[in-house]
Amino acid sequence: MHRERFNQWPARSQRRDLYVHDLGKLAAIAGVQPFFEQEALAGSKLGLAWMIAKDFDINRRYPGASGSGFPVRLGRDMVAAVGRDGLLQWLMSP
Amino acid sequence: MADVAVNIDEARQAAGREILALTDRVGFDAYAAGWLYDRPTDTWRYVLVTPMLSTKGPAWVYERLMRLFRSNPLPPGVSLLDIHVIDPEMETALFGPPALAFDDREPVPGINVMLSQHLQFDNFLIEDGFVAFHRRLPDQLRQGRRDPGPRFNQRVSELQAA
Numbered sequence: 092m093h094r095e096r097f098n099q100w101p102a103r104s105q106r107r108d109l110y111v112h113d114l115g116k117l118a119a120i121a122g123v124q125p126f127f128e129q130e131a132l133a134g135s136k137l138g139l140a141w142m143i144a145k146d147f148d149i150n151r152r153y154p155g156a157s158g159s160g161f162p163v164r165l166g167r168d169m170v171a172a173v174g175r176d177g178l179l180q181w182l183m184s185p
Numbered sequence: 186m187a188d189v190a191v192n193i194d195e196a197r198q199a200a201g202r203e204i205l206a207l208t209d210r211v212g213f214d215a216y217a218a219g220w221l222y223d224r225p226t227d228t229w230r231y232v233l234v235t236p237m238l239s240t241k242g243p244a245w246v247y248e249r250l251m252r253l254f255r256s257n258p259l260p261p262g263v264s265l266l267d268i269h270v271i272d273p274e275m276e277t278a279l280f281g282p283p284a285l286a287f288d289d290r291e292p293v294p295g296i297n298v299m300l301s302q303h304l305q306f307d308n309f310l311i312e313d314g315f316v317a318f319h320r321r322l323p324d325q326l327r328q329g330r331r332d333p334g335p336r337f338n339q340r341v342s343e344l345q346a347a
Contacts, residue, residue: 145266162242
């Protein structure tokens, strides 16, 4: 919000690009991609966490065509990336 | 599918070929690989398809890919964040079931382009764009393949140690 100088979150009709679940696109708008690129290149825990989280797909919470459901390892890694490995903490930091 | 101009330059094609060759060399054994282009945001993503995403998990896969690309840098203009790994189930949901086999290496180098418009699979939303596959193996060539995990793991470690 600071970067875009918002004093309120814009309506969907004004900024449709912000109303997506695509973390890669949102990170580009927020200007944080270079930071995560450096973290990933350095092999840090946060860099790995971002590599995992950027592939987040909300539709995968439903069973797939094969009826196999959400892959367990994918779910565990996503939760760890956001929690234990620090993405949420980074997001909430000043 | 509609009128979407396809524009993938030689450098990007060569980069895609190089990434696929590198991952092959370490036994990643991608079922499919290609560039995905989203016109509204003018962004490119390099997508690798592997069952290891579900069997080993993304942390296991990405940790090794990151080590690989640290010791063997990606081609110029390609960022580590451009690399996306998806599993075959998601690939089918995105692009339909694979039917015809093609591989950039044989019989002659080349890509196979699929146009896309309003293709929505959430994270991989392509409102207007295309995917340029370097490889897409059909189902029958995927069945019964051995688990690439142990070989991939060993080769990345060897390459890093070298």
